Amino acid sequence: MAERSGETADRILQAARSGLLTDGYAALSTRRVADLAGVPLSQIHYHFGGKQGLILALLERENARLVERQRHMYGTETPLWKRYEQACDFLEDDLASGYVRVLQEMMAAGWSDQALGRQVVAMLNAWFTVLEEVACEAEARFGSLGPFTAGDLAALIGLSFLGGEAVILLGEEQWSRRVRGSLRSVGELIRRFEEPS
Structure with a gap:
């Protein structure tokens, strides 16, 4: 049963x-x-x-699966810049699967429903935790993140992806290309730190 x-x-x-x-x-x-x-x-x-509980259950299930995917990917010994490039590739997968649309739809609904907003933020925190762990690894490896703490850097990268996803979902091709290119350029910056010429 x-x-x-x-x-x-x-x-x-x-x-x-x-x-x-x-x-x-x-x-x-x-x-x-x-x-x-x-x-x-x-x-x-x-x-x-009801509807809200249904959509939250859907988002929670997808979110847990994808955060675990990120944690696994970032937990490898691969250079940081290659892991970042993989994260950019995962963005494309997540757009195609519909996860990004569901997340952005729930974020928008959370603007007018505080209880829903808190639940969405709790899910987002899992992503920022993974990013902060990676930023701490970078800090240990490079010795300094300049003026940023590991938390600052994690927030900047996570928020760049969230904002980029919102713009991509608007469907304007020129901006979509710009967002994708800008996100990928961060991988090149990381590569320069890891592999100075």
Whole structure:
């Protein structure tokens, strides 16, 4: 019985992800998700309590998986600049998968719903923790991060990605190319520190 319940919840989460990518958060209804999942509407309320709980569950599941991916990637012995380039590659994967859209939609919804905003910030903190660990590694390796603390540098990089993602989602090609190029140029800066000529 619990296995079937888990399968139903998973089907609902997959339908919510599909509907969110197609319709966006504001236009997504629990009835539409129920139809996409092939379940009664009551199942969404039973498993998730409603639309917001459903989308948060979807975001939390994706967020945990992707933070673990980043932690694993940054935990290797590969040079920092190559790991940063991999992070830029992961951005492309995360845009294609819809994760970035879901995250940005929930951030926007959190502007007018403080409780939701706190939950989204808690998820973002996991990313900033990983980035700060990497910045501490860089500080230990290079001896100094200039005027920045490891936390400052982690915040600057994390916020650059978040802002860049928002601009990319607007769909204007020139700005999208500019964002991608700017983010990748940071990898080249790291490379110059790691491999001075």
